[in-house]
Amino acid sequence: MPLYKTITPNSQTTVKIWKITESYEDLKRGVNLKPVALERVLGMKSELHQRGFLSVRHLLAAFGYEDADLFYDENGKPHLKDGKQISITHSFNFSAVIISDLTVGIDIEKQRDKITVIAHKFIDYEFDYLNKNATDYIKKLTAIWCVKESLYKLFATPGLSFRKHSLVIPFAIHDSETVAWIDYKNRKYRYNIHFLEFEGFTCAYAIA
Template identity: 55%
Template sequence: MPLYKTIPVSKTTTVYIWKIEEDLATLSRKFYTNQDPSKPLQLSPNSLYRLAHMKSELHQRGFMSIRHLLNEAGYTDFDLYYDKSGKPHLTDEKYISITHSYHFSAVIISDKPVGIDIEKQRDKILRIAQKFTPIEEYYTLTSAEARVRKLTIVWGAKESLYKLYAQEGLSFLNHIDVEDFNFDDGTTTAQINYNGTISDYRLTFLEMEGFTCVYGW
């Protein structure tokens, strides 16, 4: 059971990360020690519909891995629902954010608004960087690899805050500013300046097997 990492951020905030190594059939079953592995994970009608209409098995596996992460946190699929904008919520009114990228997925659960993002580190980010951050700030780095790593952290930071803030019209480039950081820091801060309101946030990032995970609150 590849629960990759559990991160206790605080007494009321926890990150759960899954490395997706199982096939879809395995992920569709319960395989916890206190459960009957011959029985399928129970999904809500809405989740069954969504799963059936996913064209990619990679997305299906990511979807099911999230349900196992919910189980790790003490929830079931029936405790999760989405509002009209697609933002996830829990029935006990705790806050949740969800992310999936290739063979990693993660959730963060808290008693306050939170956001999380996982991204694969790819050269493509160099071509789109100007759309979400002032790119000239990153050419002081000595290598393209370092720029990819740093830009992926910045993108993940902005994506996690976008999920947290959940306001239509929020711009990565114009409204979210991430404070500069060193790779070894593992943390940074950010500010959202939107519609005359300024909000400050804390961010943590980690790199794992060519992927970057960032979560904020």
């Protein structure tokens, strides 16, 4: 069963993670796409992205929704027609959806050494406590990226900078949660963040 994991952080929120093992054709057979979504998936050059897109529609079905229930605003933020809050992510062979009565954001990333090349683009304060020689350095960088990406999706404000406007307080990988802040236009916003690791991937989700 490709539904890999279900998490219920609170009574108002559910996270579902999908492991993408099916072929594109198998995934496509199982969903009913509205015309704009079908056009979008057919226009994707990568089958990996196509399968990620379709697996998200299977996750929607696991929540009791169809593709027709999902729409995007002018900033690309997803919404559900019934007013529930939603955030979506996929990376390689995993995808995830979080649905809640509260504002939410989620991200999955594969843990890869190449993240060190772009670390300076999304990290500032965090360099004060990170140890580049530590065995968990890549995992921590990936966790920080996921935390900041989930906050970016939750905050949904164009112009928000990962490096300048968000920060993650010191944490240990085994903690599975941390606190992060958005400092934007002279206002500070505090968020409790949960994260988990599985099969070389990291997932983080933020709930307002």
